Amino acid sequence: MATDKSDMSLKVREAAVELFSRQGYDGTSMRDIAKRSNISVANLYNYTDSKETLFWTLMKAAVEDLMHEQREALSHETCSAARFVVFAYTHAKHHTTHAREVVRLGNTPMESLSPDRADKVRAVRDEYEGMFRAVIGEGLKDDFLKTDHYVLANRAILQMGVGISLWFHPEEVLTSESVANVYAAFAMAIVGYDSDAHDRTCAAGTECVAATTWMKWAPGR
Numbered sequence: 631m632a633t634d635k636s637d638m639s640l641k642v643r644e645a646a647v648e649l650f651s652r653q654g655y656d657g658t659s660m661r662d663i664a665k666r667s668n669i670s671v672a673n674l675y676n677y678t679d680s681k682e683t684l685f686w687t688l689m690k691a692a693v694e695d696l697m698h699e700q701r702e703a704l705s706h707e708t709c710s711a712a713r714f715v716v717f718a719y720t721h722a723k724h725h726t727t728h729a730r731e732v733v734r735l736g737n738t739p740m741e742s743l744s745p746d747r748a749d750k751v752r753a754v755r756d757e758y759e760g761m762f763r764a765v766i767g768e769g770l771k772d773d774f775l776k777t778d779h780y781v782l783a784n785r786a787i788l789q790m791g792v793g794i795s796l797w798f799h800p801e802e803v804l805t806s807e808s809v810a811n812v813y814a815a816f817a818m819a820i821v822g823y824d825s826d827a828h829d830r831t832c833a834a835g836t837e838c839v840a841a842t843t844w845m846k847w848a849p850g851r
């Protein structure tokens with residue numbers, strides 16, 4: 631039976647994710663990827679023009695997938711504190727289920743890439759960081775979040791979430807949801823969430839996801 635080109639392309643991508651995550655970008659050759667995909671090296675070049683292009687395609691798809699999840703989650707919330715909470719929650723939850731793609735690909739040393747590609751990888755990461763910065767900015771403007779360190783808070787929260795993928799396993803006693811909730815509450819503490827200011831002003835009051843998350847999962851409770 632002839633293999634459909636899109637099936638094969640998927641197989642190549644899966645093989646590359648697996649190998650890049652296990653052996654690192656530098657430690658993976660086109661020969662390794664071809665072997666794992668059960669095709670010849672010559673045939674592999676029908677799917678990609680280089681290892682770097684393949685890496686870039688996977689990296690971009692991983693970040694775009696995460697940004698899509700964030701836009702979808704944000705679209706349901708109007709309160710700025712709630713938007714902050716769902717962003718932090720979605721970021722953490724995503725990293726309980728996407729260990730291979732985001733962490734290992736995302737941590738590939740930039741010096742392995744051509745300057746042009748490295749710039750593109752940085753740009754796509756900056757876009758994601760910028761999305762979160764805008765969300766934090768809305769919360770600060772509303773006085774629901776209070777921090778002078780929002781740039782570092784942004785990076786600290788994102789890195790903390792990415793770190794979940796280093797230790798989280800599906801058989802973990804904690805569920806994805808409980809980890810994501812606790813991390814969202816940690817994130818709220820990092821940006822100085824003011825529950826009194828929020829509950830006084832937010833139209834949803836204590837029914838808002840920011841209030842319920844803080845009530846249930848705030849550090850120290």
Ligand SMILES: [Zn+2]
Pocket residue numbers: 709710711712828832833834835838839840841
């Ligand atoms: Zn609210």
